[in-house]
Amino acid sequence: RKEVEQDPGPFNVPEGATVAFNCTYSNSASQSFFWYRQDCRKEPKLLMSVYSSGNEDGRFTAQLNRASQYISLLIRDSKLSDSATYLCVVNSELSFGAGTTVTVRA
Amino acid sequence: ETGVTQSPTHLIKTRGQQVTLRCSSQSGHNTVSWYQQALGQGPQFIFQYYREEENGRGNFPPRFSGLQFPNYSSELNVNALELDDSALYLCASSLSDSTDTQYFGPGTRLTVL
Numbered sequence: 214r215k216e217v218e219q220d221p222g223p224f225n226v227p228e229g230a231t232v233a234f235n236c237t238y239s240n241s242a243s244q245s246f247f248w249y250r251q252d253c254r255k256e257p258k259l260l261m262s263v264y265s266s267g268n269e270d271g272r273f274t275a276q277l278n279r280a281s282q283y284i285s286l287l288i289r290d291s292k293l294s295d296s297a298t299y300l301c302v303v304n305s306e307l308s309f310g311a312g313t314t315v316t317v318r319a
Numbered sequence: 320e321t322g323v324t325q326s327p328t329h330l331i332k333t334r335g336q337q338v339t340l341r342c343s344s345q346s347g348h349n350t351v352s353w354y355q356q357a358l359g360q361g362p363q364f365i366f367q368y369y370r371e372e373e374n375g376r377g378n379f380p381p382r383f384s385g386l387q388f389p390n391y392s393s394e395l396n397v398n399a400l401e402l403d404d405s406a407l408y409l410c411a412s413s414l415s416d417s418t419d420t421q422y423f424g425p426g427t428r429l430t431v432l
Contacts, residue, residue, distance in 0.1 A: 217361075247420065256409055256423040257362065258321075300361055304421070307352060307375065309361035 216240065217303050219310035226291050226317055233287040234313045236301030245304040246284050248275055250297045251312065257300055260286075291317045321345060323412050323424035331430045332400050340395045340427045344412030350374070351393040352421060353385060354409040362409055368393055369415070397429075405431045 219236045226232045238246075249257035261268065263275040263284050274287040288295055298312040322345040332338050344351050350369045354362035364377035368387035382398040391412075397404055407428050411421035 219361075245419075254407075254428075256426050259420060259422065262420065302421075304419070307364040307367065307377070309354070309363075311359075311361040 216308040217301060217310040219299075219301060219313045221311060221313060223314040223316055226315070228291055228293060228317055228319055230291050230317075231287065231289050232291055232315055233285060234299070234315075235283045235285045236310050236313075237281075237283040238303045238308075239282070240303070241279075241282060243303045246275075246277060247302045247304060248273075248284075248286050249300040249302060249309075251300055252297050257309075260299070288315070291315075293317050293319060321412075321422035321424065323410065323422050325408075325410055325424035325427050327427060328425065329428045329430075331432065333432050334400055334402060336400050336431075337396065337398045338400060338429060340397075340408050340410075340429070341392065342395070342410035342412075342424055343392045344410075345422055348412035348414055348422075349391050350413045350415055350419070351387055351391065352411045352413070353393070353395045354411065355379075355404075356407040356409060356426075357403075358406075365395065400431045402431050405429060 246263035248260040250260045251257045267276045272289045276285045301310045324343045352367040353365040356362045366376040367374045371387045387393045407426045409426045411423045413419040
């Protein structure tokens with residue numbers, strides 16, 4: 214089993230829709246989690262950290278479920294500019310998922 | 320921008336050759352991690368350097384080696400290049416250990432022919 218697994222998608226959603234996806238991890242002792250955004254042929258850019266109590270940053274909400282060992286990202290009111298690949302990372306193992314592709318259409 | 324720089328941006332090599340990639344970390348960061356990202360895959364951890372010492376290594380053969388310098392910049396060296404080494408090589412700097420936020424450079428795209 215891979216250390217970090219993501220649904221690859223793609224998720225094709227209309228503008229204004231809500232989209233959510235998960236990332237599962239195998240090490241129950243993992244401590245720190247992040248979501249990164251990666252545009253085509255560019256480097257990953259930090260989107261947000263994931264805190265135990267869950268956290269929001271504008272239209273983005275990240276949740277951590279330790280019991281089921283997954284983190285989630287929810288994007289509300291999707292914009293065209295949200296089209297990207299979203300990578301989750303379990304920092305304590307420096308393990309990245311393969312990414313979830315989101316395409317927002319007009 | 321993150322302040323992390325990498326050189327060169329693109330590189331073409333042939334099988335069997337050796338390559339050195341360079342990374343300058345963000346000011347104040349003493350940890351550099353290197354990743355290999357093949358097309359359609361997530362970044363795969365190669366190794367991490369903390370204060371000039373290797374601080375962890377992923378599942379890569381010994382022909383992948385590295386250095387970190389006193390100014391915390393870093394090099395990734397790959398010997399005996401293989402076709403499968405073609406990828407985007409990313410370095411990321413962070414303030415200290417692996418639990419801190421990593422900031423990525425723009426990457427070096429290596430093509431092995």
